[in-house]
Amino acid sequence: MAKMTEEKTGARGGAQAKSKKKKTPRQPMPEQDPRRRRHNFEEVPQGYSEETAILEAGRCLQCKKAGCIQGCPVNIHIPGFIGLIAEGRFVEALLKLKEQNALPAVCGRVCPQESQCEALCILGKKGEPVAIGRLERFAADYAREHGGVPDPEQAPATGKKIAVIGAGPAGITVAGELARWGHDVVIFEALHLAGGVLMYGIPQFRLPKEIVQYEISSLQKLGVEIRTDYIIGKTQTVDQLLEEDFDAVFIGTGAGLPVFLGIPGENAIGVFSANEFLTRVNLMKAYDFPKYATSPIRPRQVITVGGGNVAMDSARTSLRLGAGSTIVYRRSRSEMPARAEEIHHAEEEGVEFHLLTNPVRILTDEKNHVTGMECLKMELGEPDASGRRRPIPVEGSNFIIPADTVIISIGNQPNPLVPQTSPEIEVTRKGTIITDPETMMSSKPGVFAGGDIVSGAATVISAMGQGKKAARAIHRYLMGEDPPEANPETPDNDTQED
């Protein structure tokens, strides 16, 4: 589940706008009609046109000390790329984005902008922030569709070889950076397609798989070798990789271990982890059964337990499979960790919400098929360790929601396979790999890690941010010097707005 990165509205209020320019309103995103899209797997937001993009880009004040940049976990030079869009220089805008972000088409779609860059946009303090995410997506889509993007410059070969484990956003970022700096990179991916959560988890209607595959193919153009069907920890261990012919290893295996509730009835037929449910539909394309052979799930009434992005994705995917869809979440609406836009989309499409509700047990028939779920009402008590108010059960408030399918989406834990088979790599009690926060190096020299395997289930962009850091550290570790940075003027992290 995506965790809350910043307080959502922390920076708002108080300050007055610095500009007296004529106001253009924030440009709305054209979207597929909810009545139609709840029955199909096509993408929901349809993207800005060139005109709208220029109009929206024109709203940016080009702040000298831009807050948005601090909000971005990889410090994209936001005013820079937006300025280029405003001038109609779309491909250059993309190149600007690419300096910091290997996957702008993805991030523009899935980042929680409202709690990151856009939360710190100065315009947001009075009115609506610049639609940074939508512009990012626009530049990337434009360049992909129109071509004309020059091949990235590649440094001469260094002769160093790096193994990257896991082809999720963290691994993709590391591999891309290192390849550009002249290293020989091999990615090992357990599944049959590269992309990690971007392929198996996030649904087609939010992130078309063609975009992910396009990004993967640009990696391959840089000479990165991707070995799918290769499970580190099973096929081979990290130690063996280092012994054989790799000079360094990066672990980006993500948080792929589904957590279950541990309530009675959880192994009934019709109970799925969100991972299984989404994998069947996205990666295995079970919605196109029987052309794709993986057995589909044909729910009539689905309960999704959880309140994160994954839960929203599961609930909305259920709708598209023709089911009624309900979310059961034990805290209140404002505690939901999902992106605001996803909650909004889910509501618009007709997902029902049972908030402050906790599952007690799953009911089944004599054939072990799900028939419903017994729940308990909750009320909010004192704040807990996470700063969110702790939900407390209301005695005797039990009630039953009928359903034939239950999707458990209460989070994922780090993938244990690699640490299990490499005892020298130290992990926390939760199973995340312990790394040096500056270099992302683990307790085993030459082995680096990043992404969800380090932070616990987080976000695409934070995985990429850690990947960036790790790539630089790996280069330094192997070459004893800083990488040939294309754009050395990384924005100063310490500058604070106001």
Add this chain to the structure above:
Amino acid sequence: MGTISLTIDGQGVEVQEGKTILQASREAGIVIPTICDHKDLNPYGACRMCVVEIEGVRGFPTSCTTPASDGMVVKTQSAELTTLRNRTLELMLSGHPNSCLVCVHREACEKYRPGATKAGRATRCGFCSNREECSLREMALRAGENELGLPTLYSAHNVERSDPFMDRDYNLCILCGRCWRICEKIHGKPAISIINRGKWARLGTAFHKSHVFSGCTFCGSCIDICPTGTLTDRFARWYGKPDDRNLSACTLCAEGCSLFALTKSRRLVATRMTSFQWEASLCALGRFALAQIVNAPERLIRPAVQEGEDQIPCDWDTALELAASELPRFTESLAIVVSESTTREDRFLYARLAERLGASLIVVPSSRNGVEKELQGFTADLEKGRFRAVISGGDFLSAELLKGLNFSVVIDCLPSSGARGAKVVLPAAVLSEVEGTWRNVSGEVKELPAVSLPPGQARPEWQIICQLAQKMGLEGFEFKSAREVTSLVGSDPAPRPFDGEPRRGLRQLPSRFRGHLAADWVRPLEAFGMPSTPLEEMTESSKEGFEILERREVVPNMYFIKIMAPQVAKFAKPGQFVILMARETSERSPFTLVDWNGAEGTISLIIEEVGRSSRELISLPVGARVAHVSGPLGMPLPMEKKGTVVLGGGCYGIGAIYPIARGLREAGNHVIVVIEASSSYLLFMEDELKTVSDELIIATKDGSRGTRGGVQEVFVNLVQRGVDVAMFVAVGCTFMMRMAAEATKPLGIPTLVALNPIMVDGTGMCGACRVSIEGRTRFACVDGPFFDAHGVDWDELFSRRSAYSREEIEAMPQMVDLNALIHPHGSGGGCGSSCSHR
């Protein structure tokens, strides 16, 4: 002719002269067992089950061929007759897979495995789609589980599945001759006959031609009359026995043939002839395609209305209200186009609607050469601007034509490019889903009951029209059921004659249903040369993937496959498995490693053909590539020294225990390997297993070799013999492992089983493979596959394994390979010469 009287089993019986003893007995309610006899066939006397004793007559004449005569004294039951019949049955069963009939575990097996396994070859009743309806099986079971005196001979004919619609497994044929006799009776010249003689006798077409070129009309009667699982309807076979049968009619052409609609849980599984005679026969469309059209996964399931360029799904009220508010504006410029395949009630209401609105009604007949001809005049009118709106009950008009109109409603069951141009699309229930009546070309009125449920929100057209008319404020549409309309229909005209005789030839079939090309929705029809829209090709690169180096069917259904997969071969350990995907579109399915060679980079597997994925894999020829091989997966079994270990293998597990035996023996254990199969001819890898074990013990369910029974019986014997077993490991099907666990539990012997739940990723990411071990949930792919057998929640495992049984049936391939049709013996997964029978 007069009547005669005779005595059967001491009972006086009076029958018409000319009846056989069998008929006389049946009239008197006396049961004589029969197999080759059938009420719609002439007596044949082939199976000799119906033998009787007649006073004063020597020997045991067959009652089906002996005429009854006055004063005859007949005995149908005696010790001698029973022996004789049992011997006959034994003889018949000796050439027929029979292990399930004599198996000591049959009851437990049927309890835990209620559905038949979708195997390639039916090597036993549990693999046979005929199991629930098999008269042979019933008879054998009634005769008791007597020991079979004769060895089982498995004939190892190729399973014939390159023809459209039928699967034929002549290994099950008992040569009762029902099939060719019914074919001859119905068609005069049979398409099939007994070919070869003596030991090699079997059924087939002349010169082994495909049925498509043999004069067969695909009437399906041979399938429906075959008492065994030899001849089967590919689409219907795995659904099991239908739970309801209703008289109905086919409305796909003007002939309007009567048929029986067979349903299971209100789903149409097949349609078949009402009796075995030419007059009642069906064409290929009526016999095979109808059920597949009704069950097409593409069926329209919800109404939609156009907004801008988009069609937006909506509820019925919204769609009907929009149509109702627009349609009355058009009157004379409105045309209603409906197919003759709709019920009389539907058409009556369409006509009434047209009349009330002042619109024109165009009724499109079924035809062989497309509907274009029929609609020529109308489309010309449309183009001239004669009409400004239409209601179209099918795929009759192009999207451009519809877009050019001011308003259009399409009421249909399947999507079409035309419907994309409509303002309103309404999903219709059709064929077996609709109640009503139908008049055929000879003027007969037939009843059509609604026997299956329409998909999604689809509704019958009579209901759609009534609701639409009522929303328009029209009177005369207040009907609650189609039945209320029937009496009003009166003398409607018979449909126009069909321009062909579909029941006489495959080239004369109707090519369209409601304007749609039938072969678009039922692809096997392409084999008859029926027109269709080409499918987009799925291109896959042949360079990538893992090359198949060897592929042999070692025994029926079991394929030995060697694949180039260096990364797996290098790191594999005993007890681990791999996940394979035959193609990019395949499921990810797990298979246990049987052997590997790190230096060569090869791995070997035993793949048992039991469903779609395994069939896809074993169909790949040597030199082809498996799209994905990932592994090795799972925790290897620790190769520790324990003392005496017993390894039990069944089905694919015979292969899977091989590396475990090797490893444990190398670790210094005394290794006893026990393998089981339902019959001796299904045993394999004996030589290999001998080299890695100290003792190899064999068990067969039919007792044809070794101990009669399974691994568990052998195990109990070993313990009774005083063997001190330190550990028992069982690998095989869930049933076998459960039985093994039950046997070792009271003996307190540590037992490990390799669990095989449904998996998706195999890397611990999805949890599909969760199993309960001592009340704790574990993931079999990463925590297993080996678990303590005594802690397994077997009931949960059985139920979770069956979670997708219906989807698996739906996914069984129906497509036919047109190339294989023309060269029927060129390819196609036969056992053939590579099959080694011991």
